[in-house]
Amino acid sequence: MDNSQRLRREPPPFRPVEVARSEPLSPYLRRMTLSGRELEGFDIGLAASSVRLLLPCGDEYLEVPTWNGNEFLLADGQRPTIRTVTPVRFDANRLEVDVEVVLHGQGPLSQWATSAKPGARVAVSGPGRGYDIDQDALSFLIAGDESAIPAIRTIIPALPEAADVQVIIEVRAGEGIVELPTRPDLDIAWHEQGADAPRDQLLRSIRETNSDPTTQYWVAGEAAAVQRIRKYLFNDKNVERSAAVVRGYWKLNRSSGPTRPKGPTAQQGSVGEV
Numbered sequence: 001m002d003n004s005q006r007l008r009r010e011p012p013p014f015r016p017v018e019v020a021r022s023e024p025l026s027p028y029l030r031r032m033t034l035s036g037r038e039l040e041g042f043d044i045g046l047a048a049s050s051v052r053l054l055l056p057c058g059d060e061y062l063e064v065p066t067w068n069g070n071e072f073l074l075a076d077g078q079r080p081t082i083r084t085v086t087p088v089r090f091d092a093n094r095l096e097v098d099v100e101v102v103l104h105g106q107g108p109l110s111q112w113a114t115s116a117k118p119g120a121r122v123a124v125s126g127p128g129r130g131y132d133i134d135q136d137a138l139s140f141l142i143a144g145d146e147s148a149i150p151a152i153r154t155i156i157p158a159l160p161e162a163a164d165v166q167v168i169i170e171v172r173a174g175e176g177i178v179e180l181p182t183r184p185d186l187d188i189a190w191h192e193q194g195a196d197a198p199r200d201q202l203l204r205s206i207r208e209t210n211s212d213p214t215t216q217y218w219v220a221g222e223a224a225a226v227q228r229i230r231k232y233l234f235n236d237k238n239v240e241r242s243a244a245v246v247r248g249y250w251k252l253n254r255s256s257g258p259t260r261p262k263g264p265t266a267q268q269g270s271v272g273e274v
Helices: 108-115 146-158 200-207 223-236
Strands: 015-026 029-035 050-054 082-091 096-102 121-128 139-145 164-171 186-192 216-222 244-250
Touching (some): 029 108, 029 146, 050 096, 082 108, 082 146, 139 146, 146 164, 200 216, 223 244
Parallel strands (some): 139 216, 164 186
Antiparallel strands (some): 015 121, 029 096, 050 082, 050 121, 082 096
16 A cells, blocks of 8 residues: 555544634734533543634535545535634533634634624534653743744743743744733743744744753754754754754745645644644
């Protein structure tokens, strides 16, 4: 059997849900609360996990696709519009899950998040893999661009209580700064992109950060940018590969807006390493 015919493990099934409410967190980030009886028994998994979000067709009709052994397809053979986002909260009593969407350009996900009204139908599948945190570590550096903010929101409270934590986030402008969880020994540095090439500020900030040899790293953002960070950590700084998780969440200059690189778990935001 050649690679094109190799079957992949079937992902969790899609659970139809509805938009319960939405809330702008910044001009660039919107929280969507999804609810429905199909969320019974749902679990968002580890910190920085992911869920597939199935968007409706242009006429708002939601067709749940079928897994063909390699990908999800609609009845007419077309690929559905699937994006992957980070679940930041699940309420088992109210059967609600919150996801946060980065607004960028005219991509399908951004358009849906800005226009979806309560009652709009979507579906979720997941969770995908998350961040398996070393609970014995005493130093962490967490970094990313705006696409990583939802994941960082879930990582901060999941880190060991005794650890020192540095967080570095690059945003397009100061309006992109949002409230994050707090904890003792937490240092958060926000950086505006400004005139820099996108995500260059993030690498520069990581280079300028003092970190000891025991530091654990989690970095996510634009694929090319985090690839440069990955090379810096592993080749220049000689960080052990087991001590760093570096993930590409989206690619710059795609016509559909920011979408995460394809990988083993999903389309937009497989949260796969690059």
